[in-house]
Amino acid sequence: MINILEVILVLILLTVLLSLGSTRLMALVRIMVLQGVLVSLIPLFLKSHEILTFGSVVFYLAMVIIKGILIPALLYRAVKHVSIQREIEPFVGYHASIVAGLAVLLAAVFMANSLKLTLPEGRELILVCAVTTMASGFFLMLARKKAITQVIGYLMLENGIYLIGNALTQHHHNLYIVEFGVLLDLLVAVMVMGIILNNINHAFDDVDTTLLGQLKD
Amino acid sequence: MISFLSLVLALLAAPLYPGIILKVKAFFAGKKGPPLLIKYYTLLKLLQKGSVYSTSSSFVFTLGPVVSFAAAIFPLCFFPFAGSASLVSFYGDVVLLFYIMGIGRFFTVVAALDTASPFEGMGAAREVFFSTLAELAIFAILILFYRLTGSLSLNDYFHGENIITLAGVSGALIVLVIVALFMVLLTENSRVPVDDPATHLELTMIHEVMILDHSGPDLALIELGAFYKLFFYAAFIIQLIFPFTAPFSILNMLLFFILMALVYVAVGVIESIMARFKMDLVPKFILTSFALVFFAVILTMGVLQ
Structure with a gap:
């Protein structure tokens, strides 16, 4: 019997690795779609969660719509609008990024082993996966120059936080209300990013955030 | 007996499948495409011709195709097809097997260098560089399989009680391995x-440029190899x-044999919808496959024991 939860978690790790190595922004947006949907599917496969209340069904649907359709659509528009295709000259190169991803995973496994949290049955992998996703999101924000990749890093960070919430909680209602608030914040953030990106593009003919450091009249 | 039979079947069927790739590509291009048995016809045609050898090449050049062909058949003898036991098997055969494939590559490269054509030298350099990186991924897979089964033999991986599969105990890790192995296959x-x-x-070739100077039966051996x-990599997947x-x-x-066609269809689809990478992006692609398997290895250390 295939353990679906583990397969989803491993696929999330796959998307994390691919996002660290992808040079094209469009590919990155597609990877984020996959990751968003996978992450929002996780609670359905947790053993101790009862899932078939009306509220939770609405919540899962909203999660998938926001993470899988709404946010990617905004990102897609932003990428199209500023007509940039790839990240040129990142702060940290792509090979180094992939190796950093490996190091992050190693650290995450070490952390999950030595924290010795009393997690519910079969959730150790979620914790590893969550820490990896979070740290890689951080890394992506630090290592890339374009504003849009930094926002994608932020999205990954949020996915990681959501996974941690999933790993730690037993009763899900409170978590999901908080999580929903965060999700709305995120949505607004991505919208604002779209507007700012547009303005940066107007002012500098490029969306490189390092240009913002050079202030002059 | 059964192992021998399945091996012979596999050897006979292997040239059929590249025809499937061509068919899929033709389908995407809206063409009719060559017949499914095209590769058999090509092999037959090549075997009927004579070989031409340049006066500047030595015995190394004639040795290349023969050794690389032998090295390509060799791994199939160790492969347990579809639940039958493998023909030959001993502890540690996977390591030997990948080294033998390395020897095959070495002789292809040496034969290419022997022609003293600058193009072939360039292709040889690329081939060696990329397959060195791919070896990293392959041996990471072997490390993972060793951790999962405690064995170093293809027969133990795919035949008997504790076979490694997607539906097994640590099937989630196998997802990563399949993706990585497909990248290595490409x-x-x-x-x-x-x-x-x-x-x-x-100038843009890697493998093809190394066999430009081979002709007739030599070329047939290389193609068949x-x-x-x-076939070996597809069967592995x-x-x-x-x-x-x-x-x-x-x-x-x-x-x-039907499932095997799926792998080839996947290869055909990828060839139809993707452009090839710039040369400097290829190492990243291979490194990603290594990183995927290494992810799996790391996970066996901590969580999914």
Whole structure:
């Protein structure tokens, strides 16, 4: 019997690795779609969660719509609008990024082993996966120059936080209300990013955030 | 007996599958495409011709195709097809097997260098560089399999009680291995996005440029060897995806050959929808496959014991 939860978690790790190595922004947006949907599917496969209340069904649907359709659509528009295709000259190169991803995973496994949290049955992998996703999101924000990749890093960070919430909680209602608030914040953030990106593009003919450091009249 | 039979079947069927790739590509291009048996015809045609040898080449040049062909057949003897036991098997055969494939590559490269053509030297350099990186991924897979089964033999991986499959205990990790192995398959067999087997410019070739000077039966051996190599990797992936449990049956074998077609269709689809990478992006592609398997290895250390 295939353990679906583990397969989803491993696929999330796959998307994390691919996002660290992808040079094209469009590919990155597609990877984020996959990751968003996978992450929002996780609670359905947790053993101790009862899932078939009306509220939770609405919540899962909203999660998938926001993470899988709404946010990617905004990102897609932003990428199209500023007509940039790839990240040129990142702060940290792509090979180094992939190796950093490996190091992050190693650290995450070490952390999950030595924290010795009393997690519910079969959730150790979620914790590893969550820490990896979070740290890689951080890394992506630090290592890339374009504003849009930094926002994608932020999205990954949020996915990681959501996974941690999933790993730690037993009763899900409170978590999901908080999580929903965060999700709305995120949505607004991505919208604002779209507007700012547009303005940066107007002012500098490029969306490189390092240009913002050079202030002059 | 059954192992021998399945091996012979596999050897006979291997040239059929590249025809499937061509058919899929033709379908995407809206063409009719060559007949499914095209590769058999090509082999037959090549075998009827004579070979031409340049006066500047030495015995190394004639040795190349023979050794690389032998090295391509060799791994198939160790492979347990569709739940039958493998023909030959001993502890540690996987390591030997990948080294033998390395020897085959070495002789192809040496034969290419022997022609003293600058193009072939360039292709040889690329081939060696990329397959060195791919070896990293392969041996990471072997490390993972060793951790999962405690064995170093193909027969133990795919035949018997504790077979490695997607549906097994740590099936989640096998997802990563399948993706990585598919990337290695594309690299090792010079398919798009790493190399374009249909390209017509020597400067852009990797594998094809090394065999430009071979002709007739020599070329047939090289082609056949390439089919067997592709067949080996595809069979590896299929055994991971679908658990063929013993005892061996005709139905299993049939299912195996049908599933094999899926891998080739996947290769064909990728070749149709993707352009090949710039040369400097190829190492990243291969490194990603290594990182995927290494992810899996790390996970066996901590969580999924």
